[in-house]
Amino acid sequence: MIYGIYFSPTGSTKVVVEYLAEADKLIDITNENIKIEFCKDDVVYVGVPSFGGRVPGLALERMNEIVGNNARAVLISAYGNRASEDTLIELSDFLKNKGFTILCGIEAVCRHSIFTEVAKDRPDLKDFLDYDYFKKKIESLLLKEYKEPIIPGNRPYKMSKPAKLIPLTNSFCNDCGLCVKKCPTKAIDSNNFHKIDENLCISCMRCIHICPSHAKHIEEKTFKMLEEKLMPFFAERKNNNFYC
Ligand SMILES: Cc1cc2nc3c(=O)[nH]c(=O)nc-3n(C[C@H](O)[C@H](O)[C@H](O)COP(=O)(O)O)c2cc1C
Incomplete structure (x- = not known):
């Protein structure tokens, strides 16, 4: 097989x-x-x-x-x-x-x-x-x-220490609960979808990727800072x- x-x-x-x-x-x-x-x-x-x-x-x-x-x-x-x-x-x-x-x-x-x-x-x-x-x-x-x-x-x-990027939730969230169901580590509180357990979250971006309302996101300042730092490594194909 x-x-x-x-x-x-x-x-x-x-x-x-x-x-x-x-x-x-x-x-x-x-x-x-x-x-x-x-x-x-x-x-x-x-x-x-x-x-x-x-x-x-x-x-x-x-x-x-x-x-x-x-x-x-x-x-x-x-x-x-x-x-x-x-x-x-x-x-x-x-x-x-x-x-x-x-x-x-x-x-x-x-x-x-x-x-x-x-x-x-x-x-x-x-x-x-x-x-x-x-x-x-x-x-x-x-x-x-x-x-x-x-x-x-x-x-x-390699000693891997990826930055902890804990997704935030904005007002577009309509409480559909898909993120709770799909989170690989069950880090999202099933009674409050805005609440993510930072110890469980592995920053895999699944909740951001699957959210139909685009309610989950990374805080802009942190995102921009990391992006600036890493961009040179992404430059070429x-x-x-x-x-x-
Ligand atoms: C926490 C985290 C760390 C990552 N680290 C790297 C990395 O070190 N090097 C790299 O080229 N891509 C890195 N990536 C990008 C992923 O490896 C890449 O997007 C992969 O295709 C994601 O697979 P998936 O779509 O199956 O989740 C990282 C992504 C995440 C979420």
């Missing part, structure tokens, strides 16, 4: 996994833990967004009870045109530890989920052509004798990368 697993608060990791894997079974771990035992004939595409150059801790928690049994894993890091850094190596170490055989790794540029004007339309046509090329490479790797891939990144992993 071919599986596609993704943690995807704002949907771009999902797009990449869906396209690359063409899976028999897609599994969304954004809001739920999974408990699955794979077998050695399975090919499992695992996609996560890069948060501060690392795998979001919650994505790893979600997969804590998976068993690889030597199934082959295709690693996917969706990143917002800055850098993926240690995301793939961290994902690789985690899945190896769960008994997977790592086939290859992919870094895919997607729209930045905080600074949504960055890589705004990505993945675009050019990216999908890259994905088609990656698919062919995966097909040929599956036929060849196994060789351990060289996955980028450093150990110890970054590449999708394949590692085998």
Whole structure:
């Protein structure tokens, strides 16, 4: 069986996994833990967004009870045109530890989920052509004798300290409750949608992304300050990368 697993608060990791894997079974771990035992004939595409150059801790928690049994894993890091850094190596170490055989790794540029004007339309046509090329490479790797891939990144992993961006709620909120339902960490108070538990919020931007009334947002001053600091890193178009 071919599986596609993704943690995807704002949907771009999902797009990449869906396209690359063409899976028999897609599994969304954004809001739920999974408990699955794979077998050695399975090919499992695992996609996560890069948060501060690392795998979001919650994505790893979600997969804590998976068993690889030597199934082959295709690693996917969706990143917002800055850098993926240690995301793939961290994902690789985690899945190896769960008994997977790592086939290859992919870094895919997607729209930045905080600074949504960055890589705004990505993945675009050019990216999908890259994905088609990656698919062919995966097909040929599956036929060849196994060789351990060289996955980028450093150990110890980067000390990730992404700024805590706790979404605010404006008067457009019409109490539909979608944000409460969709928040991966249940950080939004179900009796007061304006109230977010700062200890639980992982700043994944899902509530901002899905709010039909555009009521959730990041405080403008903080946003502008961060944007100014990070803009130089976003300037040029970054590449999708394949590692085998
Ligand atoms: C908290 C947070 C940290 C992020 N850190 C990085 C980063 O270090 N490098 C980068 O290129 N993109 C970064 N991004 C952008 C996401 O990796 C990118 O937008 C990804 O495609 C989001 O996936 P999703 O749409 O599946 O949620 C970050 C986004 C968030 C919310």
